[in-house]
Amino acid sequence: MDADNHVVPGHTLENIGAAVIRYGLVAVLLWVGLLKFTAFEAEAIQGLVANSPFMSWAYSVMSVRGFSAVIGSIEILLGVLIALRLVAPRLSAFGSIGAIIMFVTTLSFLLTTPGVWQPGYGFPSLSPMPGQFIAKDLLFLGAALWTAGEALRASARNDSVGSRG
Secondary structure, rough: OOOOOOOHHHHHHHHHHHHHHHHHHHHHHHHHHHOOOOOOHHHHHHHHHHOOOOOOOOHHHOOHHHHHHHHHHHHHHHHHHHHHHHHHHHHHHHHHHHHHHHHHHHHHHHHHHOEEEEEOOOOOOHHHHHHHHOOOOOOOHHHHHHHHHHHHHHHHHHHHHHHHO
């Protein structure tokens, strides 16, 4: 509703969309994070990690399954933090900022992983795997940016209300 108590078109859809963005991001982080504890997921990300200048060092200090579990633990933690928005917006913002860093890192795989571009077509033709698999993280990056900004605004509102009381 606006200031004159009129229903504003799209307001309900916008609110539902905001909830789907936030808690859809949470669900994906929790779900994928839990999958990182399985052998098939650890093996599936091995080529991405091994070819990354940011992450390839990890296999020199831990096993493929061990590093996958570390990544999974981080994803689960970030999902839980983002989910705390209603009770702890600042913690939610920190979770979203962590997710931003994570998605920027995974999007860098587009530049470092062999087989990202469809053979014979090159840029901009993404291969189904791993190219299109990685590209979806662009949308997740946008969701994390939005949830970070929204949670930081809510945290600032809470801080200003608390300082008046």
